[in-house]
Amino acid sequence: MAEEDLRRDHPAPGVLRLTLDRPHAHNAMPIALQRALDAALSGAAQDDSVRVVVLAGAGERAFCAGYDLKELEAMPPEAAQASMTEREDMLWRYLTYPKPTVAAVDGIAYGAGTMYAACSDLRVGGPATTMAVSAARYGGANLxxxxxxxxxxxHARDLLLTARAVPGAEAYRIGLLNRYEPxxxxxxxxxxKDIxxxxxxxxxxxxxxxxxGPGRNLRARYEHENSAVRSTLRQQPIAEMFSTFFASRPTAGEV
Structure with a gap:
């Protein structure tokens, strides 16, 4: 069932789109679906044809309404605690995923929906977007x-302490969304595709x-970047590194 609830497609070269496909439940995420998402991401990390992952929700009403509360309610306390520990590990793996991730936040994103959006590298929303970190309503804390x-x-204190829902336009204004389009x-x-x-x-x-970067001083971050760039680019000829520029540069006599 979890595999059926996660839809995969490749809408463009280098792009894998993973869609939470439970529109009848506002794409709320039972743990089996989260495991399927985690497994799909793990596989894509080893696939050189995948350069970027887009995370989306099916239907027009929700990105993800959070974890499946009905499932959690039915679990014995020990199982519920174990599942939350497992979920924490899966969310951390998503945050630290080696390839770029883009969240298509169309519709509501509550609880875990906002957590996964926030842990994405970029977030896109629009007029139908509404986001909330709702843990404070239940005596908890997230993000x-x-x-x-x-x-x-x-802004973080505002959203976390009030647990209020933020419409897409405000989410974009405060930086919770990177892009805001219809x-x-x-x-x-x-x-x-740009990535x-x-x-x-x-x-x-x-x-x-x-x-x-966080936690390092500015000089340490500077040196870390320089070291990484030297390691990544040291074997590439200049002509290869800047091939796009050289290909588009006018030749002699061109205006």
């Missing part, structure tokens, strides 16, 4: 470790450097 780096401490799916795909068009080694290096 205290990440949200302030995305939207700043003041056609979320097509915009997310275009963003993914897929870049040399994959450099893109993955950029992501790793950004993930490893």
């Amino acid at each position: 205290t470790w990440l949200l302030d780096t995305l939207i700043g401490a003041s 056609d979320v799916s097509q915009t997310a795909l275009q963003v993914a 897929a068009a870049q040399p994959p080694e450099g893109i993955q290096q950029i992501k790793q450097l950004l993930l490893e």
Whole structure:
């Protein structure tokens, strides 16, 4: 059943789209679906033909309404606790995934839906988008470790302490969304295509450097980048590195 709830397609060269396909439940995520997503991502990490992953939700109403609360309610306490520990590990693997990820946040994103969106490298939303970190309503806490780096401490406190739903336009204004367009799916795909068009080694290096940056001083981050670039590019001839530029440069006599 979980495999049927996760739809895979390749809408453009280098782009894998993974769609949570439970529109009847606002794409709420039972643990079996999250495991299927985790497995699909693991497989794609080893597939050189995949350069970017787009995460989407089926239907027109929701990206993901969070974890499946009906499933959690039916679990014995020990099983529920074990499942949450497993979910934490899977979310961390998504955050630190080696390839770029783009969340197409079309419709509502609550709880785990916002968590997965926030852990994506880029987030695209539109007029139908509504996002909320709802843990405070249940006596919990989510994204205290990440949200302030995305939207700043003041906005993070607002969203986390009130657990209020934020419409797409406001989410874009405060930086929770990177792009805000009427056609979320097509915009997310275009963003993914733009990323897929870049040399994959450099893109993955950029992501790793950004993930490893917080906590280091500025000079350490500078040196870390220089070391990474030397390691990544040292065997590439200049003509190959800048082939796109040289190909588009006018030849002698051209205006």
